[in-house]
Amino acid sequence: MKNLLTPCALFLLIGLLFGCEQKDCCVLDEGEGSGLAGTWLLYERGYSPGFGEVTEAVSPSPAQTLTLKSNGQMTSSIEELKDYKFYFIQDAPVAEQRIVAFYQHYPGVSPDESTFDPSYHFSFEGENGENLMLYFRYCFEGCHLGLSRIE
Numbered sequence: 001m002k003n004l005l006t007p008c009a010l011f012l013l014i015g016l017l018f019g020c021e022q023k024d025c026c027v028l029d030e031g032e033g034s035g036l037a038g039t040w041l042l043y044e045r046g047y048s049p050g051f052g053e054v055t056e057a058v059s060p061s062p063a064q065t066l067t068l069k070s071n072g073q074m075t076s077s078i079e080e081l082k083d084y085k086f087y088f089i090q091d092a093p094v095a096e097q098r099i100v101a102f103y104q105h106y107p108g109v110s111p112d113e114s115t116f117d118p119s120y121h122f123s124f125e126g127e128n129g130e131n132l133m134l135y136f137r138y139c140f141e142g143c144h145l146g147l148s149r150i151e
Contacts, residue, residue: 035124036089036100037070040132040147042078048141055142066147074102078145080118090116098122099137120145 042064046055058064066076074087084102088111091098101107101116120134136143 035129036068036087036122036132038149039065039067039151041065041150042145043131043148044144044146046142046144046146048139048143053142055146065150067151084118088116100134 041060042058043060044055044057046053048054062077064078066074066078066081068074068087072086072088074081074084076082076084081102083104086103086106088101088103088107089098090101090113098121099116099119100122101111101119103111103115107115116137119137121137122135123133125131125133130149132147132149134145134147
């Protein structure tokens with residue numbers, strides 16, 4: 001009986017370890033009202049060339065989109081984000097200080113803040129929060145990506 005128990009326990013342990021894929025095990029966008037899940041269309045870029053702020057409209061054709069799924073997976077056709085496959089939200093007491101970080105590989109359930117690169121402060125604008133603003137965390141002169149919800 002003891003000889004049968006060891007292989008069964010080993011089989012059960014292996015099943016638990018590989019029973020679910022890493023990317024589907026953890027919900028990373030679980031904060032109620034976080035609202036990031038969906039497909040967003042890039043409509044403007046803001047930056048600072050060293051003097052003042054510049055905001056440029058982005059053509060809707062070809063569409064540059066960011067799709068964030070509620071399980072923490074993402075896809076993007078925006079040049080600087082297209083290599084990232086996962087995102088993580090860090091909520092803060094002040095709504096304006098919420099952070100979204102992007103990852104090429106699954107970051108785990110609670111990634112260390114030192115791995116938040118690239119990362120953005122984010123907020124919603126518009127009457128119904130239909131626009132997502134991603135503010136570059138270390139730029140203080142209007143550096144941002146403006147996105148509009150399309151799905």
